[in-house]
Amino acid sequence: MALTIGIDIGGTKVAAGVVDAHGLIVESLLKPTPADNPAKVAETVAEAIKELADSYEVEAVGVGAAGFIDETRSVVRFAPNLAWREEPLQRKLTEMTGLPIVVENDANAMAWGEFRFGAGRGESHLIAVTVGTGIGGGLILGGAVYRGRWGMGGELGHMQTVPGGVKCGCGNLGCWEQYASGNALVRDAQRMAAADPERAATMLKLAGGTPESIEGREITDAGRAGDPVALDAFANMADWIGQGLADLASILDPGCFILGGGVSNAADLWLDRAREAFAERLTGRGHRPVADVRLAELGASAGVVGAADLARLP
Amino acid sequence: MALTIGIDIGGTKVAAGVVDAHGLIVESLLKPTPADNPAKVAETVAEAIKELADSYEVEAVGVGAAGFIDETRSVVRFAPNLAWREEPLQRKLTEMTGLPIVVENDANAMAWGEFRFGAGRGESHLIAVTVGTGIGGGLILGGAVYRGRWGMGGELGHMQTVPGGVKCGCGNLGCWEQYASGNALVRDAQRMAAADPERAATMLKLAGGTPESIEGREITDAGRAGDPVALDAFANMADWIGQGLADLASILDPGCFILGGGVSNAADLWLDRAREAFAERLTGRGHRPVADVRLAELGASAGVVGAADLARLP
């Protein structure tokens, strides 16, 4: 039975796995990402591939990386976290491993994994949104990964949401990921706790007393304990998530949205509200079906599974 | 040589044409739209088809209409201008004419016409935006019309552009078409002329003296005569157009945009600025190609030509 390898290059870890045609991970391994040395990242990935390929007969390798990947799925044009510019990753890895390689945007790989084996099975048109420190996006349209003319589609986090809004790392103002992400959640919680420490007492206690030390973990724990400021911060974020989904639905009319990423671990605190906000702001509501808003099912392994499966396609 | 008929149902006129496989209109006719009597619109369309089919041997008919068309291209779910709700237009027209019928969103038909025979030839991924009183959108992705899961994709005018912004006919606040359209142009020109009649003297004179009587024609003429208020109104609109294109590019990474609609007749007054605004706000600029922003080439006949050509597809 045909096996392929999937790789997910993260900022801190390289995850690799041998995956079968049903999306099951037969074996996996993790290596630290040498993020301070971009030239060494490809070597680390090649080592992971070779270790796995020593034990299993694999046909091909799919590699997911955060960044702009060119339309031939070969070159990483720009990867902010890894300091890559026009990195010919496919060629390098092919030379180092002797295996067929495809390179894919990591959010696309995740979206494909969920489409084939997770929350998106059976949906031909879906939009995957990973809500972490920022936002990642993967589009599956008509049953295929949508990459755009030059491979740069799906940068959902950089729709402008607030004209003149919060400055984004991309250089623009008011990008969606400045409002609908874990970073936004922390910013709002810190600000509100500084403004009304009494109301945020639970959260501040968890964080050791100072607003600046509030992180996602404390907001989540405080929210579950009923802290009103934590709940407000989640509600703000949920409203912005819902708004962005409504914007995407007006353009792409997907059958469902799949939400993943670190913030989805606290989905009990915001998912219902995001669904409401989405439905409330959907243009043409009442005259159209409303897309499902679902949580991802594959968790952290979606990227490995999706990349491996994409390597299997012709 | 295979001929098909294309129909473009507008709010005031039904345009119909016999079109050949090269996109040339062999014969055309216009009929007034009985907009006050939605039940009669299908009859008028059928009459137009029969008149043309009497003189030419046609294989099929493509009908473009403003509104939400279902994913089977048969039923008009909701067409605000024609007061249709769940109108089974394909079935009705087939019964009345005996010809194969496909129903298509009018902006999709226009986009397809430009893709096949106009400004979009050779581009596999393009976004057509018609800027008139509102905004219409048609997506050609991977060389095919993109309709979405339920046929409702491409409602580009209803992305939220300004949170809490100007109320839109769709019920939401701050939709793109409230800022990047002819209506917005008129609203801004009237407001600025009321505030500073002296500065808007040229435009006011053309409009007969009162801000309320300023319409698109006067703004265009005044702009060409150098009226600073008219030019400011165009600049505002151009900035919002550019912003919206940048948002769409972050999601869909098209090879080009094609701008049409009534406001494009004054493109000399705003297109360069819209291009600048787009390029300036494009996320990842410097690390990616910048999509062309082009004017439509087929003018008012793009809808007829596109609908006819779509009828030819299997």
Added chain:
Amino acid sequence: MALTIGIDIGGTKVAAGVVDAHGLIVESLLKPTPADNPAKVAETVAEAIKELADSYEVEAVGVGAAGFIDETRSVVRFAPNLAWREEPLQRKLTEMTGLPIVVENDANAMAWGEFRFGAGRGESHLIAVTVGTGIGGGLILGGAVYRGRWGMGGELGHMQTVPGGVKCGCGNLGCWEQYASGNALVRDAQRMAAADPERAATMLKLAGGTPESIEGREITDAGRAGDPVALDAFANMADWIGQGLADLASILDPGCFILGGGVSNAADLWLDRAREAFAERLTGRGHRPVADVRLAELGASAGVVGAADLARLP
């Protein structure tokens, strides 16, 4: 003991009262406002004055009216609701009644009433905000009514709150009163109920089933019955109220705010949240006292009492 008359000209009723130096209303009467006949409004006011002056010895009359009053407190420059333009109200009423007359903006009169005899006693710097269909504002600074250079200060409802926002009757976009008023409450509740009728079931039932028939009364009743959509609509409004108070505090640093107007009858549903939003957004919080946010105490009679008392000043 010196008595004066206070008049409050509303859109539907003219309220008049004889008031003593302690702010007590000795006698009062109401007359319908002939709003369709602006020329008759002054006559109606004069009749009310004469009726009261027949029974009581009064020194002077204070007349509060919605609109721009000139800096000599004589002329109503512009009163949208009564169709007055440059109305010489003081002269007319003096001629008709033979009594000394001062004309005052109605929100200033209300603010003065609360300052002298209501919720603002003892505060030298206060800002009164009446939240009704729109917003009215009255400033008491350093123990005196603040009118501005030409009598037009205190138009608080027309600060721009959302750039490019909801169109205001004043011709601008995004004025505060488009977000922090009863009209905004109704707009939001209707919109949200249309989007999610199930969630708004209680409110819709109270309103007879259709979103369009929802008015303030139903939102209030539904909110008290726990309807989540009604509560969300109040929360939105409260957040905008709090934001506007924070803006005013950054400019004017008042000792307290006094909130009145029709929406304050439902203060149990939004006042606490408005206070929180204010405190959270106050610039320099932690380094300054936070102004009290209080409800008005005099209710509908504040305007009559305040106008009467202002007539007593030299």
Added chain:
Amino acid sequence: MALTIGIDIGGTKVAAGVVDAHGLIVESLLKPTPADNPAKVAETVAEAIKELADSYEVEAVGVGAAGFIDETRSVVRFAPNLAWREEPLQRKLTEMTGLPIVVENDANAMAWGEFRFGAGRGESHLIAVTVGTGIGGGLILGGAVYRGRWGMGGELGHMQTVPGGVKCGCGNLGCWEQYASGNALVRDAQRMAAADPERAATMLKLAGGTPESIEGREITDAGRAGDPVALDAFANMADWIGQGLADLASILDPGCFILGGGVSNAADLWLDRAREAFAERLTGRGHRPVADVRLAELGASAGVVGAADLARLP
């Protein structure tokens, strides 16, 4: 003839002057501000006072400092630039110099200087706005400095202008000074130059080639040489300045605005546009006088002259 001393404590220099009753500076001196040692700042000020008081018989001293000054004009509650918290400046300086001291917010001192001897002579109600890296504000209402209930009025730069907007040093989002200041000008110019280097060629050349090295000086020089990107950056800033003035006029209805600060040195590039934007957005325009928007006349010495004159008042 009575002389007083005025002091203007800036982030880099302490300016001091002996001023006569006509606002003329008889003698002046400058000392570097020991900004890294807040405890020493008062000593430096005291030395300056003593040096001047040795040669001139002075009655009193007015000290202007950036920060929140309490309502008794004695204590600096909070001065971000000098790291003062609850600094009893009046008491310290009185002890060190033996002279009567009043402490005043520096923008108030500047506003008073312009009111008494500069661009604001004869206007009873004026608003001074200093546009530098941020915004400072001073209010003269009814011929007196307006300080607010606790001395913290006039923080004009912290009105919220864009909900969810650019983060401000004060902890809030979207404050006016994030859009209508030299910092905003530089941010916009850098962003636009990065997006379209060709169009910003003049400005980039002046700045040595890279967007990051563009500062105010280069934007001004480039604007005067016709660089379109520099002119756009000034136009953006001017529009936001005009909007803020319109907001202030709706609240306070001043007779004039006086604009100063570093950015006013380039007023030829933006003042007319700011005036237009103000007039266009003024609520009730057409039914009210439009306040003058003037440049400050006293330049850098306004603070010293104003502080000295305020010391003269009882």
